[in-house]
Amino acid sequence: MFKKLAFNNAKKSAKNYALFIFSMIQISALLYAFNSFIFDSSIKSFILQEGTSAALIGFADFFILFIAAWLVRYMIFFMMNTRSREFAIYQLIGIPPKKIARIFIRENALLGFTAFCIGIPVGILVQTLLKYIFFFFTNQKIGVLFLFQPLGLALAFGMYSLFYILTLLQSGRKLKKLNIQKLLVAESEHEKPKVKKHTLLSLICFIFSIVCFIHYFIMLFTYSMNNSAIILMYIILLVISIFLFYIGISGFLSFYAERKGKALFKNCNLFIIRQLTSKIISMQKTLAVVTAFITLGILSLSLSILFNLIGLKKINYSYPFDLIIYNKTPDYSFDKYIKLIEKELTITEKIMHTIYTDGQSAVPLFLKKAMEMSDTGFERYYYPTHTFLLLSDYNELRSSLNLKPVDIAQGEYILHTKKVLLKFLDTFDKNNSISFNGNFLKCKAVYDEGISQNGHYGSGYILVVADSHKKDLIPFYSVTAFRFNNELSDSLLKKLEAQDTADGNGYAPGDDKIMTLADNYLVSRRFLFTEVLPIITMLSFVLFYIAASFMCAVLTVLSIQQLSDAVKYRFRYTILFQLGLSPSELKKLILKQLGIYFCIPALLGILLSGMITVFVGNFFWFHTGLLASGFIHFILTLIPFFLIYGIYFGITYRLFIKNVHTTAYYIQEDKN
Numbered sequence: 025m026f027k028k029l030a031f032n033n034a035k036k037s038a039k040n041y042a043l044f045i046f047s048m049i050q051i052s053a054l055l056y057a058f059n060s061f062i063f064d065s066s067i068k069s070f071i072l073q074e075g076t077s078a079a080l081i082g083f084a085d086f087f088i089l090f091i092a093a094w095l096v097r098y099m100i101f102f103m104m105n106t107r108s109r110e111f112a113i114y115q116l117i118g119i120p121p122k123k124i125a126r127i128f129i130r131e132n133a134l135l136g137f138t139a140f141c142i143g144i145p146v147g148i149l150v151q152t153l154l155k156y157i158f159f160f161f162t163n164q165k166i167g168v169l170f171l172f173q174p175l176g177l178a179l180a181f182g183m184y185s186l187f188y189i190l191t192l193l194q195s196g197r198k199l200k201k202l203n204i205q206k207l208l209v210a211e212s213e214h215e216k217p218k219v220k221k222h223t224l225l226s227l228i229c230f231i232f233s234i235v236c237f238i239h240y241f242i243m244l245f246t247y248s249m250n251n252s253a254i255i256l257m258y259i260i261l262l263v264i265s266i267f268l269f270y271i272g273i274s275g276f277l278s279f280y281a282e283r284k285g286k287a288l289f290k291n292c293n294l295f296i297i298r299q300l301t302s303k304i305i306s307m308q309k310t311l312a313v314v315t316a317f318i319t320l321g322i323l324s325l326s327l328s329i330l331f332n333l334i335g336l337k338k339i340n341y342s343y344p345f346d347l348i349i350y351n352k353t354p355d356y357s358f359d360k361y362i363k364l365i366e367k368e369l370t371i372t373e374k375i376m377h378t379i380y381t382d383g384q385s386a387v388p389l390f391l392k393k394a395m396e397m398s399d400t401g402f403e404r405y406y407y408p409t410h411t412f413l414l415l416s417d418y419n420e421l422r423s424s425l426n427l428k429p430v431d432i433a434q435g436e437y438i439l440h441t442k443k444v445l446l447k448f449l450d451t452f453d454k455n456n457s458i459s460f461n462g463n464f465l466k467c468k469a470v471y472d473e474g475i476s477q478n479g480h481y482g483s484g485y486i487l488v489v490a491d492s493h494k495k496d497l498i499p500f501y502s503v504t505a506f507r508f509n510n511e512l513s514d515s516l517l518k519k520l521e522a523q524d525t526a527d528g529n530g531y532a533p534g535d536d537k538i539m540t541l542a543d544n545y546l547v548s549r550r551f552l553f554t555e556v557l558p559i560i561t562m563l564s565f566v567l568f569y570i571a572a573s574f575m576c577a578v579l580t581v582l583s584i585q586q587l588s589d590a591v592k593y594r595f596r597y598t599i600l601f602q603l604g605l606s607p608s609e610l611k612k613l614i615l616k617q618l619g620i621y622f623c624i625p626a627l628l629g630i631l632l633s634g635m636i637t638v639f640v641g642n643f644f645w646f647h648t649g650l651l652a653s654g655f656i657h658f659i660l661t662l663i664p665f666f667l668i669y670g671i672y673f674g675i676t677y678r679l680f681i682k683n684v685h686t687t688a689y690y691i692q693e694d695k696n
Contacts, residue, residue, distance in 0.1 A: 027130070034131040037103065038138075043587070043675060044099050045139050047580040051092050051573060052143025055184055057150040058084065058569050060176025061562075064155070077562050084566040085183060088573045091317070093187035095577040098310070099584065100132055100195050106588060111199065121203075125196040132195075136188045140181065147180070148172065154565060161332060161561050226275015229268040236265035241635050262632070267312040269628065274304040292613050295600065299589075300620055307585065311625055314578045318629030319636075321574030326637040326661040328567035333657070334644060335560035339552045341474035344425055345505040347512060347520075348480050350545040352530050354378055354499030360523055365506065368516050373507035375424055379482070380412040380497035382460065407532045410458075411482040412497055413440075418488045421481070424505070427473055432490055436468040441485035442534070443472045458487070461496045465489065476505070476547075483532035501530065512550045521546055575665075579672035582622060586676055590683035597684040614680055622673050630665075634658055 038045055062078045104111075114124050152169045240262055277297050304311060349361060355378055365371060413421075418438070419429040432438060437458065457464045475481045480503045489497075531545060590597075601610060641654025 030127045030130040031134065033127070034134040034138075037131060037135060040587075040591070041099065041103065041584060042679070043583045043672070044580050045135060047095065047576040048136065048139035049143040049146060050576050051088070051095075052140045052180065052184060053147035053150050054569055054572055055085075055088065055180035056144055056147030056173075056176055057154060058565070059179045059183075060147075060151050060173035061154075061565075062179070063173050063175045064171065076559055080562055080566045081569075084569045087570050089183055089187055091570075091573045091577050092184075093191065094313075095580060096136075096188055097191045097194070098581060100191055101198075102584065102588075103132075104128065104195055104199060106592075108202075111202070115203070121200045125199040128199055129192045129196045132192055133188070136184075136192075140184055144177065144180075158558070158561055158565070161336070161557070224275075226272050226278070228272075230272020230276050233265045233269035233272055236261060236268075237631070240265075244635055244639050263312075263316060266315050266628070266632075267308065270304055270308045270311045270315075273624070274301050274308070277301045277304075291616075292600070292605070292609075295596075295613070296617050296620065299617060303585070303589070303621065304624075310581060310585075314581055315625045315629050315632075317574045317578045318625055319633040321571045321578070322629060322633035322661065322665055323636055323640075324567045324571035324574065325665060326633070326641070326658060328564040328571060329661055330641055330644060330657060331560050331564040331567070335557050335564075339549065339557065342478055343476055343547055343549055343552060344474050345476060345549065346508050347506040347546070347548050348476050349504050349506075349520075350480050350531060351502045354502055356502035358502070358504045361504075361520055364516065364519050364523070365508070368513065370509040371506055372509050373424060374504065375420060375506075376502070376504040377413065377417045377421070377481075378502055379486070379500045380414070380494070381407075381409045381500040382412065382497055384410050384459065405532055405534055406483045407500075407530075409500075411486045411500060412493075413481065413486050413488050414491045414494060415488055416491050421475055421505075422473075424507075425473065425475065430469070430471075430488075432468050432488070434490065434492075435463070435465055436490075437465045438469055438471065438488035439467055439485060440471045440473075440475065440477075440482070440488060442474075442477050445484050446470070446472060460489070460493070477534060478547075479531055479533040479544075480505075480547075483534045512548050517548055517551065575668050578625070579669065582625070583672055583676040583679075586618060586621060587679055587683060590680045594684050610684075611681060614684070615677060618673065618677055618680060622669070622676075626669060630662065637661065 058081050062081055111124050111128075114127075115121065148170070151171075151173075155169050240258060243258065278301055347365075349358060351358070358376060362371070362374070415430075415432060415438075418440070422429055430438060437460075457466050477484055477486065533544065597610060597614075600613070601607075605613070637658045638654040641657045643654075645654060645657075
């Protein structure tokens with residue numbers, strides 16, 4: 025009998041809390057899809073260091089377990105409180121509290137297990153899609169996509185069971201302690217605000233929270249958070265400000281209602297404000313957590329997209345050739361490298377150049393001062409003297425990269441630098457002449473296209489002079505760039521690396537701070553695509569994994585709260601219908617009510633995440649030397665966010681309409 029009761033209750037809960045089941049299916053699918061990567065040999069073979077993917081996914085699992093445990097605990101205790109009268113009736117007819125707790129645990133365990141079983145096939149499809157994206161972004165031959173991972177399933181089930189069972193046991197212990205009286209008041213107690221309503225205090229909290237948000241914005245973009253203690257302090261202040269915002273906004277709405285604003289009595293605004301104020305007061309802590317999760321979710325999604333874009337663009341910008349080799353010996357022939365390559369590949373393009381110097385250090389010393397670098401850092405990343413390239417060699421290089429050739433007159437030179445250094449050359453452009461063997465050369469132009477300036481064609485910059493100045497220059501080192509008709513194999517790359525006998529003296533890899541390959545005299549694009557980019561792609565996958573889990577949790581809570589109210593307060597909408605509200609007007613009212621309720625945490629989360637995302641985006645774009653806009657990147661990030669948010673909102677709206685239907689409503693619709 026009790027097993028049948030638990031089964032029937034589970035079916036009823038699955039119907040009433042379908043969005044919760046839907047979210048648990050998604051979490052189950054994500055758990056399997058990402059944890060199966062740990063055991064996928066086709067993925068592990070592309071990761072530079074063994075265990076890197078496992079470490080990244082394990083780091084994400086920590087967040088997912090926290091998020092999923094919070095969601096499950098919130099929903100199970102929410103269901104327990106909303107069904108408290110039902111449990112009181114069970115006790116009234118003689119069912120012991122222990123048996124009631126057991127029934128509740130069974131039905132929720134059945135729901136959780138069903139969601140997990142449905143989630144695994146979905147997870148296999150997600151895994152297949154992610155593997156395809158991984159191979160596509162890393163420019164690899166697509167391997168086996170559809171592959172079931174038993175160990176991934178076991179790991180996902182273990183984590184899923186851990187937080188689900190612990191939450192069920194906790195709810196069971198609480199349910200055993202509740203008598204009939206406590207059960208009858210549990211639902212109303214659940215809705216009572218944890219903070220007493222005080223209009224003046226609420227307004228002060230609202231104003232204080234807005235001031236804190238503005239102050240946080242100023243501190244962030246003036247780079248005033250310059251140590252970990254200050255950053256931690258402002259993170260705590262930000263969380264407190266979010267909570268104060270929801271205390272404040274309820275007071276602001278109450279104040280507006282008490283003052284009887286003009287818009288209050290138009291289009292059922294009084295009903296909406298009353299509903300919204302009541303909901304915010306009873307959900308202050310929950311809405312604060314939801315907003316924090318939305319902020320973290322958007323930030324994770326933004327970084328996921330950012331790392332993939334940076335990985336691809338940075339490789340194409342910094343290393344535009346299939347292979348580039350440095351040698352500290354001037355006029356080095358590179359014959360031994362060429363012979364090895366020609367045994368396996370056809371060289372479609374070969375550019376061999378000598379880099380020159382004049383022994384002067386005006387530009388490097390200027391960079392050192394402008395970039396506020398230490399002597400040790402400067403000596404490590406930059407050449408101590410000017411690096412020069414002859415105009416004919418420079419135009420050959422530009423032609424190879426499909427760039428227009430340039431020309432300079434006698435007494436002129438060209439400065440070719442990386443985008444990241446342009447910021448530090450403002451003053452240099454105003455006083456841009458350099459002394460060259462007693463003569464002054466004037467800077468004709470500054471170019472910033474990617475020509476592999478991480479120690480190969482200069483370190484950060486190179487000066488281009490007319491060929492007639494060759495006699496005045498000292499050969500410094502040699503560099504050669506190759507393009508092939510096919511991919512460079514791992515075995516050939518190892519043979520080429522074995523030929524490198526450079527001891528490191530004099531090599532300066534530049535300082536991009538992001539993706540700098542220090543002391544790499546021989547750089548292969550294939551190495552970057554097969555070893556560096558896979559780690560970046562995996563990191564972006566992990567951030568997407570975290571973002572998706574955050575969004576599942578917060579949208580489930582927002583949706584379930586409203587759908588529960590739709591059932592509980594159906595009589596309110598019936599009264600509105602009886603007062604003369606037409607079915608279409610009632611739909612508009614519900615749409616407006618849900619829209620405001622969903623928008624408040626979303627807009628606040630977008631505001632907070634936007635500040636951080638734009639700041640972080642600008643930092644990464646600048647230090648990679650790509651100089652894209654963090655704001656544009658943030659706007660692009662909002663597209664998938666609004667898509668996911670819109671799906672949950674649409675489902676909530678349709679289910680809400682369905683839940684508030686009355687007999688009279690149906691009759692009126694039939695007449696229409």
